Amino acid sequence: MKTTIVCGLLGSGKTTFIRNMVSASPLRTVVLVNDFGKAGIDGDLFADAGIDSVELPSGCVCCSLRSDLITTIRKIRAEHAPEQLIIEPSGIASPDGVIGALEELGIRQYSVIGVVDVSEFLELYEAEMYGDFFREQITSSDIILINKADRADEDLLKRTTALIESLNPRAVIYRTVKAVISEPLPEVPEARQAASGSTAHRGRLRFDTISLSLAGDISHASMEAFLGDLGSERFGRVVRVKALLQTDRGPARFDLAYGNISSSLMNNPVRENRVVIIGEYLETGLINAEASRHWQAALI
Ligand SMILES: Nc1nc2c(ncn2[C@@H]2O[C@H](COP(=O)(O)OP(=O)(O)OP(=O)(O)O)[C@@H](O)[C@H]2O)c(=O)[nH]1
Numbered sequence: 273m274k275t276t277i278v279c280g281l282l283g284s285g286k287t288t289f290i291r292n293m294v295s296a297s298p299l300r301t302v303v304l305v306n307d308f309g310k311a312g313i314d315g316d317l318f319a320d321a322g323i324d325s326v327e328l329p330s331g332c333v334c335c336s337l338r339s340d341l342i343t344t345i346r347k348i349r350a351e352h353a354p355e356q357l358i359i360e361p362s363g364i365a366s367p368d369g370v371i372g373a374l375e376e377l378g379i380r381q382y383s384v385i386g387v388v389d390v391s392e393f394l395e396l397y398e399a400e401m402y403g404d405f406f407r408e409q410i411t412s413s414d415i416i417l418i419n420k421a422d423r424a425d426e427d428l429l430k431r432t433t434a435l436i437e438s439l440n441p442r443a444v445i446y447r448t449v450k451a452v453i454s455e456p457l458p459e460v461p462e463a464r465q466a467a468s469g470s471t472a473h474r475g476r477l478r479f480d481t482i483s484l485s486l487a488g489d490i491s492h493a494s495m496e497a498f499l500g501d502l503g504s505e506r507f508g509r510v511v512r513v514k515a516l517l518q519t520d521r522g523p524a525r526f527d528l529a530y531g532n533i534s535s536s537l538m539n540n541p542v543r544e545n546r547v548v549i550i551g552e553y554l555e556t557g558l559i560n561a562e563a564s565r566h567w568q569a570a571l572i
């Protein structure tokens with residue numbers, strides 16, 4: 273079973289990359305995804321692209337869910353016997369916890385792909401906002417995507433690349449837009465260095481999360497307005513929003529990643545309107561009240 277871990281901060285482009293990777297691969301694949309937030313979103317994004325996935329419930333794979341992760345991988349092997357397993361840990365998880373779980377399962381050949389949002393990486397790294405998170409991600413990765421190259425100028429791209437190269441000279445680095453790599457990825461290294469000691473969740477980030485369910489058809493414009501409003505400081509420091517909604521324009525996904533709002537239509541109807549909000553110091557009551565001003569909203 274070819275095994276790959278795809279890690280990276282919230283909204284960096286992990287799911288986008290995996291969707292590309294699976295569509296281009298002839299291998300029978302299962303994606304194991306651990307969304308941060310009670311209302312899992314990524315499982316539906318994979319299903320919408322015709323990709324088999326198994327969701328691990330809210331929580332962090334690198335700490336509280338570690339034994340669930342091991343049990344779930346065993347189950348996937350027994351029930352699906354896929355040729356390829358791709359693991360997407362939540363955007364707050366350190367890859368080292370997942371690496372530890374693979375080692376425990378006797379899976380010694382795997383690759384780690386790190387996805388970086390170049391529009392924010394350097395600033396967050398230099399501000400030491402997230403402790404060891406980025407260092408662990410970069411040093412554990414065999415392949416690194418410097419993604420969202422369309423959102424950075426050449427100078428920022430060069431400085432980010434230089435920093436990543438200095439942190440991990442052995443990694444193969446790609447500069448990408450929408451996580452597209454148009455050549456075959458290099459093979460998995462023969463014997464990987466085992467994760468040193470019990471480093472699990474050392475670099476794990478601490479974020480709050482709120483999940484909302486919304487009733488009825490939602491107007492596309494009202495959701496865009498709501499996402500715009502969430503940037504206001506009175507709601508806390510919102511860093512990521514993911515939503516799947518049946519809107520007046522059809523089934524749609526909405527994303528907010530570090531201030532950048534986007535939306536696109538889905539192929540299949542949305543089974544349940546839901547919004548996941550992730551950030552620091554979130555004002556749950558105020559956010560719920562704001563959502564209820566627009567729609568019939570309830571906390572999940
Ligand atoms: N402008 C731009 N947007 C991108 C690029 N890659 C991905 N995105 C968008 O960024 C948003 C987040 O992408 P995802 O692939 O869901 O990110 P993720 O890392 O899986 O997010 P989490 O699972 O929440 O941590 C989506 O709206 C993507 O379409 C890119 O290269 N450029």
Ligand SMILES: [Mg+2]
Nearest residue numbers: 286287314360
């Ligand atoms: Mg994702």
